[in-house]
Amino acid sequence: MLGAGSWGTALAIQFARAGRATVxxxxxxxxxxxxxxxxxxxxxxxxxGFPAGLTVTAALTDALDGVExxxxxxxxxxxxxxLAAVAATGVALKxxxxxxxxxELExxxxxxxxxxxxxxxxxxxxxxxGPTFAAEVAAGLPSAMTIASARADYARRLAESITTDTFRAYTSTDLIGVEVxxxxxxxxxxxxxxxxxxGFGANTRIALLTRGLAEMTRLGLALGARRDTFMGLAGMGDLVLTCTDDQSRNRRFGLALARGQRAEHALRDIGQVVEGYYGARSVHQVASRLNVGMPIVEQINRVLYEHVSPHDAVAALMRRPVMAELV
Structure with a gap:
């Protein structure tokens, strides 16, 4: 397990809890x-606490030695x-x-x-x-996720090796859809x-979620994903979880911006990487290159990087021409 942040630690705990020797x-x-x-x-x-089967190391070669x-x-x-550091060790990966x-932003x-x-x-x-918060996985609360691989047998092997009475993994062959x-x-x-x-209310929230899912799906289809992936755990499930619970760093970051806090101060106070802050720019760039309409993402990008007020961003979204919903 490479990465000892909250999610890396939680996954290491879960694999060890499932009976796999984990480093x-x-x-x-x-x-x-x-x-x-x-x-x-x-x-x-x-x-x-760490299960007995979980060990830790700061030596990359030790972490890679003999692992499956x-x-x-x-x-x-x-x-x-x-990845480059892994490649430099010369270890033959299984x-x-x-x-x-x-x-990747660049x-x-x-x-x-x-x-x-x-x-x-x-x-x-x-x-x-998929829709999982690190603290809940580490606590052993019932959770589910998706494991995707172009090789169905590999996805199944990983899923079987992490599944326990309180954690269930489903498999997919749609790598692109899950990643998007x-x-x-x-x-x-x-x-x-x-x-x-x-304080925009429940109407605004559900409109953002529903139309955000449509934008996510459009981008995924343009990149070769399958539509049904976005109706599952890694699409709608993860979207609802991350948008509606304050365990989400990205949601908390948005809440801080709404209070008038500057982005750099909010990032510092959260104290962990807020992937959406950087992702707004990269997702917007990819969508623009592919000519995929993602107006919500575009306005979030403008709020973050062009100093547009959230009220003006909402107004820009609401003034868009009337169109059919399912396009």
């Missing part, structure tokens, strides 16, 4: 020493760098998966395309995504936070 790697040696000493991640998940599957759980801006979300590539760009060899790969859902929902969650923070 959690973090690049910060002092942090890793604290994890080993306390047998919990006191910064992110202080109430979740490598799971990368780092922010999107560190994904390529982490399977590689990731829970990293978002398009290239517009989805995570699986970055993997193809950095790593060589015929290695089974897959992505883990994971990238887009964080951006829309910022919009939901802004909307609720300004």
């Amino acid at each position: 959690l790697w973090g690049r910060n040696r002092a942090q890793v020493e604290a994890l080993a000493r306390e047998r919990r991640n006191c910064r992110y998940l202080p109430n979740a 599957d490598v799971l990368v759980v780092v922010p999107s801006h560190a994904f390529r760098q982490t 399977g590689l998966a990731w829970a990293t979300k978002g398009f 290239t517009g590539l989805l995570p699986h395309q970055v993997v193809e760009d950095v790593l060589s060899g015929d290695v089974p790969t897959g992505v883990l995504a 859902g994971a990238a887009t929902k964080n951006v829309l969650a910022i919009g939901a936070g802004i909307s609720d923070g300004l």
